[in-house]
Amino acid sequence: MASSVEGSTQNRVLYRLTWLALVLSLGHHLDHLIRGNAVGWPVTDEVNAFTYSLVVYPIIATGLVLYHTGRVGPGFWALVSGGGAVFVAAVHFGPAAVEPPELIVDHYDRPILGWLVFGWLVAFVTVLAVTCLYETRLWAQQRRAGRAARPAAGAGNTR
């Protein structure tokens, strides 16, 4: 009973983290659109990192459906969150960043706005990384629970 409650709490936390990451992602894309200095198709003709990043929305939508129907587990979300964190960090923070922080902070007329959206980006990548940690822990717990359940089931079948 206690484990079932814990499982449902963990599911709820996973959903909330996914929605939080989605909201942060939408806000970050909105910042791209407002700045207009780092956008690609479908806003312009160029296919670039902005265009590739939009693939995250169908992935999240598909993932939510598959998770709800029990076809994927926390491992799927760990890969999505971790991959997202690496992609966004490489584009904005990496040594070969195509859109370094200066392009965001210095592009708004009011510096406070630049810092606000930069803080949003920092929070976005941090949430993705921490969410990946959480989902990886759940994934590992499920694998351990699965391994522990298998021998017991096997022993039952031999009777």
Next chain:
Amino acid sequence: MTATSPPPGAGQPAVRPRPGSAVTTGGVGGAVVVVGARVGLWLGVQLGLAGLLILTGVADTAGQALDEAAGWWMVYGALVDLGTLGVIIWLLGRDGRSYRGLLGPPTTAWQLALGAAGVLAATVPAVVFSGELTSAIYGQDAIAPMFAVVDLPPWASVLSVLVVPLVAELAEPVAYLGVVLPRLERRLGRSWLAAAIVVALWAAEHALYPLLTSPGGGLDWRFAAYRVGSVLPFLAAWTAAYYALGRRLLPIMVARWVLNAGTAAALALGLIA
């Protein structure tokens, strides 16, 4: 592996502090004592050292004495952490609990390694934010003032690399995440609110060290505000990681040790100049 497969927590030790149990976490008074002790120790050690410098004639004014003392903050920080450890041990003895119990559930070697790597990865955005803030306030490629003021002889540098970060990890995250956070959670009944208060208190403490004076005399409040702002994303990331890792403190302590000892080593070797 599905969302409907056996509950992930099956067979795992119950690690969350039980909101109704004062025995498992202690009262909020303990949290006040720990935070108050750290604040008092930071102020006491710096003002005491500054007073000593004036008495021995090394410094002529209070401002000069504080700036001289600030050069040693990466060493005398150990006194604050040792004092914090003393308070934690006193609280544990009073409540009949163990230090190990503050570190969360058992952590295997691979959990420790993977968790510490994950915490370091989650810290990257905070490092970038802090660097941008330093550039915005002190100029492009400027060194953060708390590192620029460090001026240690070789033996003290060795101490700041090998001993101080280790003592800091045994005291600082344990104080805030192992002692203060569970007590506030129990008192407030809302984890997010308790976590927000802990992050705010933890960040505010950083305004107290090192105490620097401004060119016009008096304390450098701009630096104090910068210090709080630059450290805030680190503390938020570590507190979030603490929850994400099932309240395991060891991976956070290891990741913080890598960062702090690495920074101290870079300063000692002149790599940050």
